Amino acid sequence: xxxxxxxxxxxxxxxxxxxxxxxxxxxxxxxxxxxxxxxxxxxxxxxxxxxxxxxxxxxxxxxxxxxxxxxxxxxxxxxxxxxxxxxxxxxxxxxxxxxxxxxxxxxxxxxxxxx
Amino acid sequence: xxxxxxxxxxxxxxxxxxxxxxxxxxxxxxxxxxxxxxxxxxxxxxxxxxxxxxxxxxxxxxxxxxxxxxxxxxxxxxxxxxxxxxxxxxxxxxxxxxxxxxxxxxxxxxxx
Numbered sequence: 001x002x003x004x005x006x007x008x009x010x011x012x013x014x015x016x017x018x019x020x021x022x023x024x025x026x027x028x029x030x031x032x033x034x035x036x037x038x039x040x041x042x043x044x045x046x047x048x049x050x051x052x053x054x055x056x057x058x059x060x061x062x063x064x065x066x067x068x069x070x071x072x073x074x075x076x077x078x079x080x081x082x083x084x085x086x087x088x089x090x091x092x093x094x095x096x097x098x099x100x101x102x103x104x105x106x107x108x109x110x111x112x113x114x115x
Numbered sequence: 116x117x118x119x120x121x122x123x124x125x126x127x128x129x130x131x132x133x134x135x136x137x138x139x140x141x142x143x144x145x146x147x148x149x150x151x152x153x154x155x156x157x158x159x160x161x162x163x164x165x166x167x168x169x170x171x172x173x174x175x176x177x178x179x180x181x182x183x184x185x186x187x188x189x190x191x192x193x194x195x196x197x198x199x200x201x202x203x204x205x206x207x208x209x210x211x212x213x214x215x216x217x218x219x220x221x222x223x224x225x226x227x
Contacts (some may be wrong), residue, residue, distance in 0.1 A: 004157075006157070030212070032212050033206075034215075038161070039214075041222075042219075043203060043217045043218060043219045043220050043221075044158075044203070044217050046214070046215075049212050049214060051212070064127070091155070093157055093158070095157075095158070097174045097213060101147055101213075102145075102148075102163060102207060102213050103148065103160050103161065103163060104213075104215060106150075106157035106158040106159070106160075107157050108157040109155070109156060109158055115193070
């Protein structure tokens with residue numbers, strides 16, 4: 001099946017620093033990638049949708065200047081959490097889908113802890 | 116955004132029993148999908164059922180869809196300890212990105 005990787009799997013950073021999370025589709029071309037945030041014991045909250053070569057579309061309430069998303073190629077999207085604060089600590093998950101495919105394939109997630 | 120509601124929120128059964136989880140949604144859909152998430156991991160796609168389908172099987176999984184009631188159920192037969200996970204339903208938003216709208220999830224615990 002389709003494989004999506006995420007890196008890093010876990011990151012601890014100091015408040016005020018920036019953290020970049022990578023999401024890669026390993027065996028298919030991902031025309032669309034999604035970035036989610038998940039709080040403990042909760043469902044997924046969609047942060048933004050990005051199409052290759054286009055600017056990301058952010059959900060209401062998600063600050064685009066704080067959560068920078070780049071989808072420069074058909075296999076890579078990055079999420080940069082800028083000037084991280086402790087409240088940004090969370091589990092971030094990306095997913096990817098190929099053109100005209102309805103199924104999303106998920107990365108294993110990145111656990112971010114901001115001290 | 117959340118559209119679906121799943122019940123029960125948590126389900127604990129003995130290994131070998133069947134587990135049934137339900138999902139309700141509010142708007143018209145093109146399809147409904149079920150995903151599984153092991154603790155602290157990403158989600159794994161289980162099964163997709165289209166709006167013109169009523170039932171679908173995949174191994175020990177059986178999914179039903181009732182569009183008149185805007186509900187779906189996921190049945191796992193002969194449960195195993197390895198089935199312990201959270202299960203989420205998701206409906207497509209009908210947009211060009213096939214964006215999914217997620218249910219709250221059911222935490223399933225299979226006791227050995």
